[in-house]
Amino acid sequence: MDTPLYQRLADHYRRAIRTGALAPAERMPSVRTLVRTHRVSLSTALQACRQLEDDGLIEARPRSGYFVRPLHRKAMLPASEPDPGRPLDPARYVGIHDRVSDFIAQCERHVTSVNLALAAASPAHYPAEALKQAMIRAVRAKPLMLVDRVPPLGHPELRGVLARRALELGMNLAPDEILVTHGCIEAVNLALRAVARPGDTIAVESPVYFGLLQILESLGMRALEIPTSPLQGLSVDALELALRTHPHLRAVVVVPNFQNPLGCVMPDAEKARLAALCERHQVALIEDDTYGMLCDDDRLRPAVKSWDHTGNVIHCASMHKTLAPGMRLGWMTAGRWQSRVAMLKFAQSRHNEPLAQVAVADYMGSKAYDRHLSRLRRQVKIQREQVAEAVARHFPPGTRLSMPEGGMLLWVELPGQRSSAQVFEQALAQGIRIAPGTMFSNSDRYNHFLRLSCGQTYTPQIADALRTLGSIVANAG
Amino acid sequence: MDTPLYQRLADHYRRAIRTGALAPAERMPSVRTLVRTHRVSLSTALQACRQLEDDGLIEARPRSGYFVRPLHRKAMLPASEPDPGRPLDPARYVGIHDRVSDFIAQCERHVTSVNLALAAASPAHYPAEALKQAMIRAVRAKPLMLVDRVPPLGHPELRGVLARRALELGMNLAPDEILVTHGCIEAVNLALRAVARPGDTIAVESPVYFGLLQILESLGMRALEIPTSPLQGLSVDALELALRTHPHLRAVVVVPNFQNPLGCVMPDAEKARLAALCERHQVALIEDDTYGMLCDDDRLRPAVKSWDHTGNVIHCASMHKTLAPGMRLGWMTAGRWQSRVAMLKFAQSRHNEPLAQVAVADYMGSKAYDRHLSRLRRQVKIQREQVAEAVARHFPPGTRLSMPEGGMLLWVELPGQRSSAQVFEQALAQGIRIAPGTMFSNSDRYNHFLRLSCGQTYTPQIADALRTLGSIVANAG
Numbered sequence: 001m002d003t004p005l006y007q008r009l010a011d012h013y014r015r016a017i018r019t020g021a022l023a024p025a026e027r028m029p030s031v032r033t034l035v036r037t038h039r040v041s042l043s044t045a046l047q048a049c050r051q052l053e054d055d056g057l058i059e060a061r062p063r064s065g066y067f068v069r070p071l072h073r074k075a076m077l078p079a080s081e082p083d084p085g086r087p088l089d090p091a092r093y094v095g096i097h098d099r100v101s102d103f104i105a106q107c108e109r110h111v112t113s114v115n116l117a118l119a120a121a122s123p124a125h126y127p128a129e130a131l132k133q134a135m136i137r138a139v140r141a142k143p144l145m146l147v148d149r150v151p152p153l154g155h156p157e158l159r160g161v162l163a164r165r166a167l168e169l170g171m172n173l174a175p176d177e178i179l180v181t182h183g184c185i186e187a188v189n190l191a192l193r194a195v196a197r198p199g200d201t202i203a204v205e206s207p208v209y210f211g212l213l214q215i216l217e218s219l220g221m222r223a224l225e226i227p228t229s230p231l232q233g234l235s236v237d238a239l240e241l242a243l244r245t246h247p248h249l250r251a252v253v254v255v256p257n258f259q260n261p262l263g264c265v266m267p268d269a270e271k272a273r274l275a276a277l278c279e280r281h282q283v284a285l286i287e288d289d290t291y292g293m294l295c296d297d298d299r300l301r302p303a304v305k306s307w308d309h310t311g312n313v314i315h316c317a318s319m320h321k322t323l324a325p326g327m328r329l330g331w332m333t334a335g336r337w338q339s340r341v342a343m344l345k346f347a348q349s350r351h352n353e354p355l356a357q358v359a360v361a362d363y364m365g366s367k368a369y370d371r372h373l374s375r376l377r378r379q380v381k382i383q384r385e386q387v388a389e390a391v392a393r394h395f396p397p398g399t400r401l402s403m404p405e406g407g408m409l410l411w412v413e414l415p416g417q418r419s420s421a422q423v424f425e426q427a428l429a430q431g432i433r434i435a436p437g438t439m440f441s442n443s444d445r446y447n448h449f450l451r452l453s454c455g456q457t458y459t460p461q462i463a464d465a466l467r468t469l470g471s472i473v474a475n476a477g
Numbered sequence: 478m479d480t481p482l483y484q485r486l487a488d489h490y491r492r493a494i495r496t497g498a499l500a501p502a503e504r505m506p507s508v509r510t511l512v513r514t515h516r517v518s519l520s521t522a523l524q525a526c527r528q529l530e531d532d533g534l535i536e537a538r539p540r541s542g543y544f545v546r547p548l549h550r551k552a553m554l555p556a557s558e559p560d561p562g563r564p565l566d567p568a569r570y571v572g573i574h575d576r577v578s579d580f581i582a583q584c585e586r587h588v589t590s591v592n593l594a595l596a597a598a599s600p601a602h603y604p605a606e607a608l609k610q611a612m613i614r615a616v617r618a619k620p621l622m623l624v625d626r627v628p629p630l631g632h633p634e635l636r637g638v639l640a641r642r643a644l645e646l647g648m649n650l651a652p653d654e655i656l657v658t659h660g661c662i663e664a665v666n667l668a669l670r671a672v673a674r675p676g677d678t679i680a681v682e683s684p685v686y687f688g689l690l691q692i693l694e695s696l697g698m699r700a701l702e703i704p705t706s707p708l709q710g711l712s713v714d715a716l717e718l719a720l721r722t723h724p725h726l727r728a729v730v731v732v733p734n735f736q737n738p739l740g741c742v743m744p745d746a747e748k749a750r751l752a753a754l755c756e757r758h759q760v761a762l763i764e765d766d767t768y769g770m771l772c773d774d775d776r777l778r779p780a781v782k783s784w785d786h787t788g789n790v791i792h793c794a795s796m797h798k799t800l801a802p803g804m805r806l807g808w809m810t811a812g813r814w815q816s817r818v819a820m821l822k823f824a825q826s827r828h829n830e831p832l833a834q835v836a837v838a839d840y841m842g843s844k845a846y847d848r849h850l851s852r853l854r855r856q857v858k859i860q861r862e863q864v865a866e867a868v869a870r871h872f873p874p875g876t877r878l879s880m881p882e883g884g885m886l887l888w889v890e891l892p893g894q895r896s897s898a899q900v901f902e903q904a905l906a907q908g909i910r911i912a913p914g915t916m917f918s919n920s921d922r923y924n925h926f927l928r929l930s931c932g933q934t935y936t937p938q939i940a941d942a943l944r945t946l947g948s949i950v951a952n953a954g
Binding site for chain 1: 574578595597600603604605606608609612613616617620621622623624625626627658659660662663666670674675688691692694695697801802803804805820821823824825826827829830831832833
């Protein structure tokens with residue numbers, strides 16, 4: 001007996017889902033599209049969809065149609081929570097530079113075909129054409145910007161747009177309270193230099209973005225790593241304890257939204273507690289909100305700064321991940337340290353050149369920017385599901401993974417204390433670059449973790465690389 | 478009896494020279510132009526010129542025609558040489574920030590109509606149109622630069638052009654030895670951070686660019702001011718003495734060519750001695766060559782780096798004064814500290830965005846750049862003569878001034894220990910901004926000096942301002 005038509009249609013899409021051609025979280029073609037594409041009746045198309053739904057492969061969402069369900073990913077356990085009883089390691093401040101240099105040197109010895117170590121989205125996900133037009137408009141309108149004095153603190157147009165956009169994150173800032181910087185990295189440098197001195201100890205998340213450890217090492221400051229949950233972010237309880245045992249803690253640096261590498265978001269109540277705790281102890285709170293705009297659901301997570309009533313929070317952010325990786329623009333608002341930070345910015349690199357600022361202000365002030373953000377969020381969400389699904393399929397049983405609700409990173413916990421350094425080396429030999437967990441702490445605590453980027457378009461090459469990576473992990477010691 | 482025609486023609490130009498319409502060092506209209514413009518005979522035109530020459534107002538230069546001679550300027554004495562027997566002040570490291578902040582705050586309380594405090598040329602002296610076209614070409618050719626990863630160390634095209642241009646300054650550098658920075662200021666910051674630590678003492682020129690004192694203060698380093706001659710630059714003898722009495726001196730920062738504020742150039746022999754001395758004492762030598770390209774005579778002064786055989790000299794430079802004040806590009810080559818500097822640059826602000834680099838490389842690689850430099854040098858030279866001439870005319874007797882052979886600054890020594898702080902305040906009340914000598918040292922040694930910019934087009938407004946300034950100085954206590 002022939003397979004019924006609806007069955008054959010369902011099989012067709014079942015294969016597409018199994019191979020990853022249709023990825024988790026992606027939308028199924030609509031029933032109407034199925035009718036048109038496959039020249040079948042409406043009832044056949046509907047029957048095929050219900051069949052896939054019954055098989056657990058797709059799910060209906062009200063008023064949006066069918067979406068591909070994650071297959072294996074949901075079976076994975078989330079990454080382990082930190083042990084609350086674990087004592088803090090003594091504050092460290094050297095070593096990370098050597099690790100990162102070693103990492104880069106090793107990478108340079110191999111041809112990389114797939115780079116999963118990069119915390120950035122594919123260039124195709126950013127509005128290059130519109131930014132190009134904005135640059136051309138800006139330089140045509142005011143060519144003298146190229147040869148005239150640079151406006152202090154940043155261009156007024158950009159500071160105005162940033163102040164308006166900050167409202168969405170719960171911050172009420174005057175444009176004059178905003179300082180434009182060379183990326184968030186410069187902002188964090190200035191913040192640390194404003195509130196602390198060489199030899200001081202700074203509390204950071206654990207695991208922590210290795211770039212922050214490099215900054216601390218380069219400034220001669222010590223990092224005290226505070227346990228951080230893959231779900232809830234920095235443990236405010238652990239920080240409170242640390243403030244009691246380390247009375248000379250000078251500042252706390254936190255990435256409250258879609259933390260790097262965990263992807264976690266601090267709940268509002270914890271953000272409020274954190275702001276109040278730092279204020280009470282007169283310890284500066286430096287917030288790095290690089291990833292905040294990259295939420296899956298268009299629901300922006302508030303900045304910790306929005307709970308700041310005394311100027312104790314320094315908010316740092318960037319257009320680097322969300323809009324233009326090649327333009328290196330960031331900004332900060334430094335509360336009670338604003339004039340100190342402005343002086344340090346002037347002494348360190350003078351103020352930013354205006355042209356890029358005017359072009360970005362033009363774009364960020366338009367509706368096109370909101371449309372771009374929606375597209376980027378949707379795209380990165382789909383890619384995250386795709387990478388997670390590949391990890392779930394190809395990595396050995398016992399691999400754990402918490403699924404972030406935004407950002408472009410996945411923090412993968414390998415089973416059986418496998419060494420990510422070993423995985424890193426073997427992957428590199430096959431042209432695949434990953435960020436081993438050893439880079440995210442001054443201790444050796446995260447040796448059995450690795451960070452994967454999901455910012456890039458999910459190509460068959462990436463799918464292959466993740467399969468290869470899975471077997472490397474499976475065979476690792 | 479009627480005045481002879483040649484006499485009337487001579488009078489016409491005599492007035493033009495007296496009023497400044499024809500400025501010192503400017504070319505007289507050629508004899509042929511005089512014939513055409515005034516419809517006189519060749520012999521009348523020649524007679525008029527000879528008359529002016531006899532009066533000492535113009536001078537003939539072989540194969541170039543007649544040029545306007547300085548009138549009063551040459552009668553002024555050069556600025557005083559430092560006293561070789563004077564003991565060094567103890568190394569200082571605080572205070573300049575307050576002075577500069579106070580200066581800025583005072584400036585902001587007044588409307589400025591003429592700004593003679595600015596070490597920059599008028600926007601009209603820079604090739605805005607050509608740079609605009611280069612920017613548009615670059616962004617059209619590679620719009621993905623705006624959204625793609627930033628190349629490490631700087632864009633290869635720019636580093637290639639800079640390496641070729643460095644040959645003219647006596648430096649033989651591979652493009653890989655060049656690091657692109659956010660202006661020379663960032664380069665000097667990175668150099669100091671690479672070779673010294675907070676608390677360390679750094680030898681600097683005296684008087685010294687206040688921006689360097691701010692950098693040292695912001696880094697927690699101490700400045701030891703070394704006597705510097707208005708004619709010969711840093712006293713290598715005094716430095717040698719300082720190295721004996723201050724064994725913990727960590728580095729020397731020098732502006733060997735057209736120093737700010739003095740305008741002096743170190744003779745080649747002194748540059749060679751300086752490089753050898755620092756090498757022998759294992760003290761890093763940081764060279765800031767911001768003004769080096771702005772020589773009057775198209776004869777480039779070699780960099781101290783060209784006498785460096787062991788990587789002990791860090792050379793820092795900028796396109797800020799010579800090409801594009803609004804683009805904030807600089808570069809450095811750090812000898813034996815190159816990898817340390819690259820790490821610090823990465824940790825401090827990541828690498829520079831590529832678009833501006835590609836556009837500037839395009840322009841700097843062309844003949845148009847050489848033509849621009851020649852124009853700028855000629856223009857600034859004429860303006861320097863104009864400002865100097867106005868000082869000579871309007872400032873009280875006893876005013877001293879050394880005439881630099883390049884750069885855009887004049888360092889004026891007021892007679893009778895008049896206070897430049899007082900002159901600064903009174904000038905500001907009349908809308909004129911100058912840089913008082915107090916900003917160029919952590920001591921009070923230069924209170925009776927002031928720095929005037931001659932970068933701007935010499936307008937009647939500037940001429941008036943200099944006249945007003947002269948009477949303020951004459952009446953100052």
